[in-house]
Amino acid sequence: MNYVIIGNSAAGTAAAETIRQQDPAGAVIMLSKDTSFYSRCQLHLVATGQRSAQEANFLPDGWAERHGVDLRLGRTVTGIDAERRLVQCDNGELVAYDRLLLTTGSRSTLPPIPGMEGEGIYGLRNLDDAEQLRQVFRDKQHIVIIGAGLVGCELAEALKEVGHPSVSLLEMAPHPLPLQLEEVTGTRLRELMQQHGVAMYCGDGVTAVERNADGTPAAVLLKSGLRLPADLIVAAAGVRANTELLTSLGAECNRGIVIDEGCRTSLPDIFAAGDVTECRDVTLDRVMSSAIWPAARKQGRVAGINMAGGLASLQEHTGLRASVSLFGASMVSVGAVFSPDPTWQKKVYDHTDSRGRLCGKVCYTDNDSVLKAAILWGDISQAGLYGEAVVNRRRLGDLASSMVPGYRLQAVA
Ligand SMILES: Cc1cc2nc3c(=O)[nH]c(=O)nc-3n(C[C@H](O)[C@H](O)[C@H](O)COP(=O)(O)OP(=O)(O)OC[C@H]3O[C@@H](n4cnc5c(N)ncnc54)[C@H](O)[C@@H]3O)c2cc1C
Numbered sequence: 001m002n003y004v005i006i007g008n009s010a011a012g013t014a015a016a017e018t019i020r021q022q023d024p025a026g027a028v029i030m031l032s033k034d035t036s037f038y039s040r041c042q043l044h045l046v047a048t049g050q051r052s053a054q055e056a057n058f059l060p061d062g063w064a065e066r067h068g069v070d071l072r073l074g075r076t077v078t079g080i081d082a083e084r085r086l087v088q089c090d091n092g093e094l095v096a097y098d099r100l101l102l103t104t105g106s107r108s109t110l111p112p113i114p115g116m117e118g119e120g121i122y123g124l125r126n127l128d129d130a131e132q133l134r135q136v137f138r139d140k141q142h143i144v145i146i147g148a149g150l151v152g153c154e155l156a157e158a159l160k161e162v163g164h165p166s167v168s169l170l171e172m173a174p175h176p177l178p179l180q181l182e183e184v185t186g187t188r189l190r191e192l193m194q195q196h197g198v199a200m201y202c203g204d205g206v207t208a209v210e211r212n213a214d215g216t217p218a219a220v221l222l223k224s225g226l227r228l229p230a231d232l233i234v235a236a237a238g239v240r241a242n243t244e245l246l247t248s249l250g251a252e253c254n255r256g257i258v259i260d261e262g263c264r265t266s267l268p269d270i271f272a273a274g275d276v277t278e279c280r281d282v283t284l285d286r287v288m289s290s291a292i293w294p295a296a297r298k299q300g301r302v303a304g305i306n307m308a309g310g311l312a313s314l315q316e317h318t319g320l321r322a323s324v325s326l327f328g329a330s331m332v333s334v335g336a337v338f339s340p341d342p343t344w345q346k347k348v349y350d351h352t353d354s355r356g357r358l359c360g361k362v363c364y365t366d367n368d369s370v371l372k373a374a375i376l377w378g379d380i381s382q383a384g385l386y387g388e389a390v391v392n393r394r395r396l397g398d399l400a401s402s403m404v405p406g407y408r409l410q411a412v413a
Contacts, residue, residue, distance in 0.1 A: 001026035003307055004087055004095055006077050006245070007103035008032035009040065010293050011274030011300035013059060015101050018304025020067045026308070028069045029095055031087065033076045037063070038127055040105075041293050044155040046130040047137070048162045053127055077104075082249050082267060099307040102257065102265070102272040103300065104242035106291070110235050111146065115209030120217040121233045124151055133234070140232035142166045144220050146206055147237030148176035150292075150322060153189075155234060156198045157326050168199040168228055170220070172237075175202055180322040180333045182340075184348055184362050185375045189326065196327045201226070209233065241276045241289065254278050256289045261313040263303035271307055273299035283319030283335040283372070283390055292322055319373075319390050323383070332383040335373030335390035340364045344372055347396070350410045369395045382407060 003019050005012045008030050016028050038046075038056040045051040064071040076090040080100070087095045108123030110116045123129050137143060143159060145152045148171035156169045169176065175186025176193065190200050201222065210219040210227070220230045241256040252258040252266040256278035263271045263279075274296035278289050290296070298314065305312035321333040340346070344364045364373040370393045374386040382403065389399045400409045 001308075002096055002098045003028045003101070004097035004099075005030045005101045005103065006032070006087070007105060007274070008034055008037060008071070008073065009103065009105060009274070010296035011103035011105075011303070012101070013037070013063070014297040014300030015103065015273060015304035015307070016069045017067055018301045019308050020069070022305060022308035022310055024068075028067070029072065029097075030064070030069050031072050031075045031077055031089060031095065033074070034126070035074045036127070039293070040125070041154075043124055043127070043130040044151070044158040046127065047124060047133040047155065048158040049134050050158060050162065053131070056127075077245060080245055080249060080270075082270065085269075098269065100270045101300075101303050101307060102246055102270065102276060103274045103296070104245065105275040106239040106241045108235060109238035109240045111206065111237055113206050113208060115211055115217075116206075116235070118211070119215050120231065121209070121235060123235055124155060125239070137164065137232060142168070142229040143232045143234065144168045144170065144228055144230040145234045145236055146170050146220075147235070148173075148200075148202070149179065149236060150177070150324060152234070152236035153177060153193070153326055154324070155236065156193065157196070160197050166199075166229075167197070168201060168220075168230075169193065170204060170206060170222070171200075171202045172205045173202065176200070177322070177324075177331075179338050180324070181331070181375060182337055182346070182362055185331070185333075185377055188377065189329075189331070192327050192329055199228075201228070239275075239291070243276060246270065246272065254287065258287060259299075261302075261315055262306045262311075263299050263314065264306065271303040273303040279314060281319060282315065284339070292320065294320055294323070320387060323380070329377060330380045331375065331377050332380045332386075333373070333375045334383070334387045335371070336364060337373045337375060340373060341366070343367065363396065365396050369397065371396055371399060 037059045039058040042056040078090050079088040108125045148169050156167050159167045176189050194200050205223045208221045212218045217230050220228045243253050243257050246257050247253045257272040259272050259277045259279045263273050265272050275291045278287050302312045319335045321337050323332045344366050347363045349361050362375045371389045376383050
């Protein structure tokens with residue numbers, strides 16, 4: 001059996017390991033545009049020089065040999081012939097497959113704003129982006145980051161950690177991490193980031209980038225009328241899934257390649273996993289992209305099992321939105337955190353641990369007090385319990401009784 005995996009990141013490597021466990025004899029060929037292994041979750045640290053590219057490697061030396069993976073890096077796949085079951089690379093190489101896995105992730109996009117295209121605008125999606133930022137950021141006076149999602153927030157934190165004097169973070173939503181936090185916790189994060197010197201502009205949008213006569217950026221103009229000086233701009237607002245290899249074959253696709261619970265695409269013997277996909281999220285009951293590292297790993301494992309003839313399902317998907325630490329505050333969010341059903345009740349609790357420390361938490365429950373979403377802040381040790389409760393539709397009262405002794409839930413008036 002010839003297994004071909006496109007991509008060598010979170011989803012692709014998880015799939016390769018799993019296939020090898022399931023099928024010791026099959027050929028596993030991994031093709032990737034990237035020329036090394038690295039965790040995208042560490043790119044902000046590479047960009048600020050806090051980590052080297054080698055330190056961002058998430059796999060042990062000799063990983064490919066140990067798992068019997070025929071690793072072909074620096075190869076961009078340019079086309080797939082589904083009838084002849086062949087993958088074509090940019091160097092002319094043709095690779096035959098019996099089962100194919102697409103884990104091509106996504107790429108940064110620039111918002112369609114006057115002045116946005118051109119010098120001085122950066123993305124942060126791959127190692128080259130990080131290296132380019134690292135080379136220039138210290139010489140820039142005013143850094144403006146557009147988009148306060150995971151990438152924008154983590155980059156702003158890293159830039160302040162290395163002492164950059166002027167970092168502004170813009171977000172159209174009313175608070176940072178709009179896909180992971182709601183109003184109460186989002187406001188807390190905004191205040192925390194401000195306390196650490198990040199200038200936060202939420203609920204505002206960029207209307208134009210003003211440029212100097214020599215073409216370099218001068219300022220960012222906001223809807224509110226503000227003008228922020230900016231000689232380096234990072235666009236962390238938009239990503240587009242790299243779906244083209246399968247959409248050209250007619251695969252079902254929305255913003256990502258649609259996969260079923262077994263990570264199968266609508267095309268025979270072609271699977272997909274990670275940021276390039278969309279699948280049904282049980283906690284929101286809608287088809288959407290997860291776009292976080294643990295979800296990509298999980299999808300890779302499920303795809304690997306099914307490609308090798310086993311039977312695995314994403315059904316017990318935790319609904320994890322993020323597990324992130326910013327300026328020393330750990331946060332975990334699970335379930336229908338954003339766009340909750342308007343009929344659900346929002347309950348804000350003080351959650352104290354055995355040492356009496358406060359960890360803010362917000363829950364959504366439906367009319368039967370079934371837990372739909374939760375955000376933990378500070379002490380996140382109970383996150384697994386909450387994740388399990390959301391997926392298995394447990395009532396809030398049952399959850400409180402199964403909590404580790406010492407932890408207490410107290411409704412805030
Ligand atoms: C700066 C940053 C910070 C992040 N922080 C967090 C975080 O704190 N927590 C979290 O959970 N997630 C975080 N993420 C998101 C996380 O990194 C992604 O969810 C994860 O990397 C997705 O993995 P993937 O395997 O689906 O795709 P990717 O990691 O995007 O990898 C795609 C792979 O496909 C290859 N490829 C693409 N096109 C082709 C082609 N045509 N031919 C051959 N190869 C191709 C690429 O070379 C690459 O190997 C962050 C992302 C970034 C960029």
